[in-house]
Amino acid sequence: MFWITGGVILLAALPALLNVRAAPLELLANLRPQIAVLILAFGAAAFTVGRYGTAGLAAGVLALLLLSTPELFSRAPRPVDRPDLILVWANVFKSDAATERLAQLARRRGADLVILGEPPAPEAARRLLADYPFHYGVHDPRRHGAAIFSRRPLIERAEPDLPSGSYPVSVVEADGLTVAALHPPVAVSRRRLAESELMLAGAAAALDGRAGVVVGDMNATPWSVRLRELSRRLTRISPARASTWFSSLPVLGLPIDHAFVTPGLEASAEIGPGIGSDHLPLIVSVSRAAIPQNSSRPAA
Secondary structure (H helix, E strand, O other): HHHHHHHHHHHHHHHOOOOOOOHHHHHHHHHHHHHHHHHHHHHHHHHHHHHHHHHHHHHHHHHHHHHHHHHHHHOOOOOOOOEEEEEEEEEEOHHHHHHHHHHHHHHHHHOHHHHHHHHOOOHHHHOOOOOOOOOEEOOOOOOEEEEEOOOOOOOOOOOOOOOOOOOEEEEEEEEEEEEEEOOOOOOOHHHHHHHHHHHHHHHHHHOOOOEEEEEEOOOOOOEEEEEHHHHHEEEEOOOOOOOOEOOOOOOOEOOOEEEOOOOOEEEEEEEEEOOOEEOOOOOEEEOOOOOOOOOOOOOO
């Protein structure tokens, strides 16, 4: 039983160590902190019963796992002193109550934009976010997506060209800053993994040549292959070690809600308090000084 347990833990660690890019094994790469804790516990148990060689092997695997996950040791950008734009994001899971609490948080923080993942019915969202009368995005409960609400008029931008049936990416411009909001699917199949990769690439492409933010429930951690690729094009500003889903404790939850900005943009993100959803909100602050202003057709 001892060796069976160790073998199972090692097999679970391999997809993460090898950066396997095939669904559903790719999902195991998101569980690096949890796998690391299991390896640590197994190594300690082996040491306790005198299996020093096994304990040393576990320590080596643990070291490899941690060294290949530099995101766990990264620091979030320092807070923006005088933000020009504040946006609040949360996956509210179609809940009116969670949307209301998010609206209260947005008002307290003086947010300019409120972005909902899995928003409730349109009439409920508009009522609860009456202070944010300008809106754009998905309100279809059958589709994962994001609805963007603003205090000031929004300018619609072209959405990425995605295959028919894909979840949409909402793209707007707010006071010279391009914002792309999305909710990629969980990569439980090859098709879903490919769709997630296309959505992330499309969101990044929507910011090409523009200063802006990509925000959303990515259903992936900072050390996943998908988000590592996104980090080569954009700068991640969301905290890596703090979890946003299921639990605020890193070992029990996962950081899957993220904010990225174009390089050179001064921005920071923090995790907000619970709102009754299974996700914690993100509060993103951006300084948009020197961003050129454009004029286009405002969204309704």
